[in-house]
Amino acid sequence: AIRMTQSPSSFSASTGDRVTITCRASQGISSYLAWYQQKPGKAPKLLIYAASTLQSGVPSRFSGSGSGTDFTLTISCLQSEDFATYYCQQYYSTPKTFGQGTKVEIK
Amino acid sequence: QVQLVESGGGVVQPGGSLRLSCAASGFTFSSYGMHWVRQAPGKGLEWVAFIRYDGSNKYYADSVKGRFTISRDNSKNTLYLQMNSLRAEDTAVYYCAKDSGSIAAAGTWGDYWGQGTLVTVSS
Numbered sequence: 001a002i003r004m005t006q007s008p009s010s011f012s013a014s015t016g017d018r019v020t021i022t023c024r025a026s027q028g029i030s031s032y033l034a035w036y037q038q039k040p041g042k043a044p045k046l047l048i049y050a051a052s053t054l055q056s057g058v059p060s061r062f063s064g065s066g067s068g069t070d071f072t073l074t075i076s077c078l079q080s081e082d083f084a085t086y087y088c089q090q091y092y093s094t095p096k097t098f099g100q101g102t103k104v105e106i107k
Numbered sequence: 108q109v110q111l112v113e114s115g116g117g118v119v120q121p122g123g124s125l126r127l128s129c130a131a132s133g134f135t136f137s138s139y140g141m142h143w144v145r146q147a148p149g150k151g152l153e154w155v156a157f158i159r160y161d162g163s164n165k166y167y168a169d170s171v172k173g174r175f176t177i178s179r180d181n182s183k184n185t186l187y188l189q190m191n192s193l194r195a196e197d198t199a200v201y202y203c204a205k206d207s208g209s210i211a212a213a214g215t216w217g218d219y220w221g222q223g224t225l226v227t228v229s230s
Contacts, residue, residue, distance in 0.1 A: 001169070034216035036152075043202055043220040044144075044152065055218065087152055091215045094166045096142075098152040 002026050002090050006099035012107040017078045021102045023071040023088035031067045032092035038101075039084045047086075048073065078104075109133040109219040111203050116224030123193050123228070129186040129203030129221055137161070137181035140206035140214045143188050145199035146223075153199075156188065157206070157214040166213050171197075193228045200225050 003026035013019050023033065031051040036044040046055045048064040051071055061076040075082055083106050088099040115127040129141070143155040156177040157166045165177050176189040186203050201224055204217025 032215075038152075043222050044217075045220070046216060046218050049207065049216045049218075089152070089154070089216060091211070094157070094213045095168045096154040096157070096214065098154065101151045 001095050002029060002093060002097050004088055004090055004097050004099040006086075006088060006102045008102060009100065010103040010105060012105045013078055014107045015078055015080055019075045019078055019104065021073045021086055021088075021104075023066075023073070023099050025069045025071075025090055025092075028068045029090045029092035032090055033064075033066070033071050034089045034091065035062075035064055035073045036087045036089065037082075037084045038087065044087065075104075080106075109205060111205065111219060111221035113201060113203055113221045113224040116201065116226045118227045118229060119193055120230050121194060121228055124189070124191045125193065125226060127188040127190065127201055127203075127224060127226070129188075131184045131186065131203075131205070134205065134219075136179075136184040139208045141177075141179065141186045142204040142206060142214060142217050143177060143186075144202045144204055144217065144220075145197075145226075146202070147196070147199045150199075155201070158186070159212065159214075160208075164212060190226070193226075195228050198226060198228045 005024045033051045035048040038044045052064045085101045085103045110132045112130045158177045174192045178187045205219040207215045
């Protein structure tokens with residue numbers, strides 16, 4: 001199975017900050033990567049697919065980049081509603097593994 | 108609008124069985140693959156299983172292979188997960204998710220998710 005490793009596991013940031021989360025695959029997955037946001041007690045919400053394509057309705061402050069083994073999710077100007085846990089997922093092969101998550105907390 | 112509603116969770120003893128359901132509406136259910144994903148308390152997301160739009164292909168995580176069975180009834184717009192030989196480590200919230208619908212045989216990402224149903228395996 002492909003292992004997905006996110007970094008950092010958690011960090012604190014302030015509203016207005018530019019933040020970047022990294023996801024690394026244990027082998028090349030082309031651009032077969034999705035990003036999700038999850039708030040406590042809620043279902044995950046799709047943000048980005050195909051590494052850089054923004055899901056309809058997702059604010060443009062979210063962006064994704066990368067291909068092969070290294071990917072990033074960037075939030076250009078952190079808003080209060082963005083404090084959540086973020087997961088990457090590869091769908092290059094089965095099982096469709098997730099990263100362990102990155103929790104973004106309020107500083 | 109797309110709606111997915113899971114049901115069937117509860118408390119079950121180790122070794123027991125449970126069947127989860129996911130009622131779908133707001134899209135043509137018979138045209139999309141579907142996933143089950145779970146999340147143990149305080150832990151991350153774990154993909155569990157996928158079924159193609161017509162039920163012709165099914166895929167499972169190694170952790171559930173041989174114990175869980177994914178199925179669907181397109182006439183009822185409902186997805187199922189039959190869980191047998193349950194273990195304490197199967198305790199989790201189980202989510203169903205609609206696949207994006209690309210032509211990939213083994214599925215892609217989940218673009219819509221239900222709110223989940225909690226399964227607790229405990230004696």
